Amino acid sequence: MSFHGHPLVGVVSDRREIGPHPFHMAGEKYLRALALAGEVYPVGLPLLNEGFDVLDIVGRLDGLFLPGSPSNVEPHHYLGDPSDPGTWHDPERDLAALALIPAALRVGMPVFAVCRGFQEMNVVFGGTLHQKVHEVAGYRVHKENPEDPIEVQYGPSHRVTFEPGGLLQSITGAEGAVVNSLHSQAVDRLGEELRVEARAEDGLIEAFVVEGAPGFNLAVQWHPEWQVMRNPESLALFHAFGQACAAYRDRARSEASG
DSSP states (O other): OOOTTOOEEEEEOEEEEETTEEEEEOOHHHHHHHHHTSOOEEEEEOOOOTTOOHHHHHHTOSEEEEOOOSSBOOGGGGTOOOOOTTOOBOHHHHHHHHHHHHHHHHTTOOEEEETHHHHHHHHHTTOOEESOGGGSTTOOOOSOOTTSOHHHHTSOOEEEEEOTTSHHHHHHSSSEEEEOOOOSOEESSOOTTEEEEEEETTSOEEEEEETTOSSOEEEESSOTTTTGGGOHHHHHHHHHHHHHHHHHHHHHHHHHHO
């Protein structure tokens, strides 16, 4: 597949240590979903927060994608209780994501957020998170069993219902979908300016958009990147995002040329 002329989408990286060295990493499953289903060229954004010029970075991109991650958003960003000892955090990603999201939304750049990215977007708008939603009365277990094969971990878990007349229903033409579920963090209080797009059967918020934002935006709690080409609803989400990125790029070029 040739990527000549495809929209350029920034993918927020994770910072992880492998042996004695830190690496800035983006999961292949997200990159392949963006390339194959979204028809965009994904570029990993390193978390170099010293001299980090958000506006300059946003000005070079046609879209922003925030992937999932095993790490949790540090609770001080939403005035939450301290995490349990041993909880995996990524403070460098927190700083980058929480700066990039509002900058991209402000200029109308398409933004698509998955799992951790969904949680980051809620925090940006003043929302709070459950750190262990499976321990909160009334909610089902939404996390995977790490002992299961990867195909089982990412397999169908529960149904989500799309809000009538919402973006998800418009994109997919469906009233809901059966999704996977691999998270401990979850929305507690929804941030201001956010509109619910989908809920799980136990009432947990599973998707939202930013009301009033000038461009395409969508945040989902599940992992639509997994086997995206085999799932019509997931394929539709990435395709819609890619189309929005292409339109944003073309509009920016037109404005630049006068």
